[in-house]
Amino acid sequence: MCIVFIYNGVNDVESEYSLILISNRDEHFNRPAQCMSPWIDDCTVYGGRGRIVSDYVRSEMGMTDYVECIHDYSMQCNEFVFLSVEIGNLTPKIKTYSNATDEVNQWTDTYLGFSNSLPNRPLKKVEAGKKYLKDICSRLNKTKDKSQLIDELIYLLKNNERHLPDNQLESRQPNLYKELSSIFVHIPKGKYGTRAHTIMLLSKSGHIDLIEISMRSPIDDENPYWERSEFQIDLL
Template sequence: MCIVFIYNGVNETESDYSLILISNRDEHFERPAQCMAPWNEDSNVYGGKDLEPGCEGGTWMAVSPTRGKLGLLLNLPGVKKESAKSRGRIVSDYMKSTMPLSEYVEFIHNYSMQCNVFLFLSVDFGAGQFLYSKSFTPSTPTPKIKTYSNATDNIYQWPDTYLGFSNSLPDKPLKKVEAGKNYLTDICGRLNKIMDKSQLIDELTCLLKNKESHLPDDQLESRQPKLYKELSSIFVDIPQGKYGTRAHTIMLLSKSGHMDLIEISMQSPIDPEKPHWEKSAFQFDLIK
């Protein structure tokens, strides 16, 4: 399971941020992966890589500051397809392309229908495309947040200030998603100034490490009758199953066009009882 929360502050006049996005990646500890870094085949893209054989170099999340977009994939429950195609490739191919989401979804439609069900999140924050006013002051980055699922074959644009998605269709959110949105609302309501960035990052990290259970959740219990309690928290920890949250990602985009991109991930080989966390951080200025 994975989870993502988003604050779209572009219309919040008191906020210094256009976008705050935080995410947890939950995965088997033995599954090989590359931590966030610029990609060898395309240095304009920053993200992790799934190194599992047969996954075609796919990823669960990546950002391209120069192309002004982010892609993130969440698996959905459903019947597994025989000889299913790699879902992670959908993100990696999108990030290396210049196509807008609607065009890309049409381009990969046949491929996506051969994948197990997923929810694909796209954020277009328009780097390199900002309009300038008569005073030659760059305009504020205006994120466009959209989702596409091969389960419904629909693209939806989300205007909400606070959003949360996990391993369910958006109209049927898990209880921990609703709880996380409330936590994020409190944090971003108090810490929306650049001068508070350090505390903001600390509190966002605490949110991603929150182990509080959010029950009852009938949807989760019906899907995972043996593990629903362990999966009902934002931070998932199942050491006996060698599975859980193994990476946190935080992205901050200010209204001035400055981006902070942070990943905190378990260092491989992972010891479930005593994991070692390492931090990678990148900074970009989208408006020059």
């Protein structure tokens, strides 16, 4: 049950950031995974290998056109939410597509959050995380405070407070809704939970800081070792 939070600061005159995106990747601990790095066959791409995402980032299509191309395939998949952030002239264009509703939506809110629910029906932990993010970004919106900003964003992603009651989550996951109600998920008996944190900071000057903190495989779920990878990219 992955989770993503976004700060869209392009219209915030007090902020030196156009975009802050943070996420947790939740999955089974025994699933093979690699730390974030540039792809060997395409050094401009960083991250995962899922078909929908990998085909999209290697294409030159916008999100709406791409969704039309994969429509038949997406209708055969389990329910998912596809999140796209297109950065043109450092102005983020944030869109989601859900194959459950077959709809593309564009979002202009300053603070956004998405998880395993329809985008317009956020889980309680998503709402809570947006409030945490707002508090952080309203205080630490200058690049000189980047180190503290990153520390507080990591602390948010590691937050294990349970956000209950959540009737939507309970109806969908009646046996695990308590464990899944926190931003940071840890279910030792199922060998499942949050195994990677990702942070992307895009400044209004065009500089990107890309950070991933992930569990090293093979994972000792009682005493995991977290690896940190960092990349610097300039768009201008």
